Amino acid sequence: QQQVKQSPQSLIVQKGGIPIINCAYENTAFDYFPWYQQFPGKGPALLIAIRPDVSEKKEGRFTISFNKSAKQFSLHIMDSQPGDSATYFCAASIGGADGLTFGKGTHLIIQP
C-alpha cells in the first residue's frame, strides 16, 4: 500500500514557467511533509518542509501548499530555471523519528 502518491511522474516546463508537483497521503497521523531534490549521481537533498498547522510555506522560489482536509500537498517552483531540472520527491513522516515515506518521484525538465 503506497502511503504517499506523487504526480506527475515526469514534467516538462519552459523556462520561467511554474511547475507544480502534487502529492496525496492517506495516513492522517503524518505530521511532517518535506520535499527533496535529487540531481543525477547525487543523493537527495532537503529542499523545503511543512507541518500541517500551516497552509503555505515559501523559501526563495519554492513554495509548498498544504491542504489538510484534502490530504494533499504540492510544490510550486516560481520563475523556473534550467538548473532546477532534477527529480523531486515528496515525503511524509509521523513524528519524524522513524524515517520518511517517499513518493515515487517526479522527473522535472526545465527547457531553456
Add this chain to the structure above:
Amino acid sequence: EAQVTQNPRYLITVTGKKLTVTCSQNMNHEYMSWYRQDPGLGLRQIYYSMNVEVTDKGDVPEGYKVSRKEKRNFPLILESPSPNQTSLYFCASSLHPGTYGYTFGSGTRLTVV
C-alpha cells in the same frame, strides 16, 4: 565539511557472496537510515536507527542486516546477496528527521549477478 560518507560508490558482486556497505557521518547525528532507490519505486526505507544499539526495520528489510555500535557508523550488511537486491543504496543521517530532515550520502550502486 559536514557529510555522510558511503563506501564503496560502485560494487559488482556475485550471488551469495556476503558484502558490507559502510556509512559514516561526522555531524554527531542521533538518527541514521538506509534507503534503496529503484526506478519507478522511489526511495524505500530498509532499516533505521535512533541511537547506538537501537535499530528497527523499515519497509523492505528482508535480506539486509544493520548494526549501530558507534554513533557515527551504520553499516549495511547483505549476508547472501541476490539479483533482486541490485539497486542504488543511500545512507542518511539526521539530528531529528521530523525537524531537520535527512542528510543523504552520495549513494552506492550495487549490482548482483
